[in-house]
Amino acid sequence: MRDYELVFIISPEVSEEDIPQTVEKVSQFIAERGGSTTVVDHWGRRKLAYPIKHFLEGSYVLTQFRLDPQQTVELEASLEISEDIIRHLLVRVGE
Secondary structure, eight states: OEEEEEEEEEOTTSOTTTHHHHHHHHHHHHHHTTOEEEEEEEEEEEEEEEEETTEEEEEEEEEEEEEOGGGHHHHHHHHHHOSSEEEEEEEEEOO
């Protein structure tokens, strides 16, 4: 198990009421693969530095978690195909 940080941007088309469900889907994905989420920090809606998929703003979320390194490929693939998440960055923390 390794420590990771994941920052993802949720599309502005997702309503404020549905954002917690989108965040929960990511946490559930991690838990189903034997990982554990330690921190979930919703930064709120912010303006993007440049347009992403024709959007000028999005809701930022930071998640810290532990997961087997082999499972991160599957996590990133899932984030790529998600229509609610327009961009993500996964970084290994520590060593």
